[in-house]
Amino acid sequence: MIIGAVLGAGIALLVAPQAGWETRRSISRRARTLREGDGSWTKLGRELKRAARAKRKALEAQAKREEIEAKRAAAGEPVG
Numbered sequence: 001m002i003i004g005a006v007l008g009a010g011i012a013l014l015v016a017p018q019a020g021w022e023t024r025r026s027i028s029r030r031a032r033t034l035r036e037g038d039g040s041w042t043k044l045g046r047e048l049k050r051a052a053r054a055k056r057k058a059l060e061a062q063a064k065r066e067e068i069e070a071k072r073a074a075a076g077e078p079v080g
């Protein structure tokens with residue numbers, strides 16, 4: 001969502017009815033703000049990495065449970 005907002009703002013700047021030097025100055029300011037910002041991109045990256053890791057672990061646990069149930073079913077044991 002944030003990436004979409006940044007892209008939208010960039011496109012709006014490029015098609016805005018203003019002089020070229022004003023557009024370049026505005027883009028430069030926004031880029032500087034992003035570089036010198038509060039680390040939002042870094043925080044977002046860490047959050048996404050944590051979420052992906054948690055999802056992977058959950059999927060691995062689910063796959064293991066299903067594998068055990070399939071083995072039990074194949075052996076004729078009650079599943080559940």
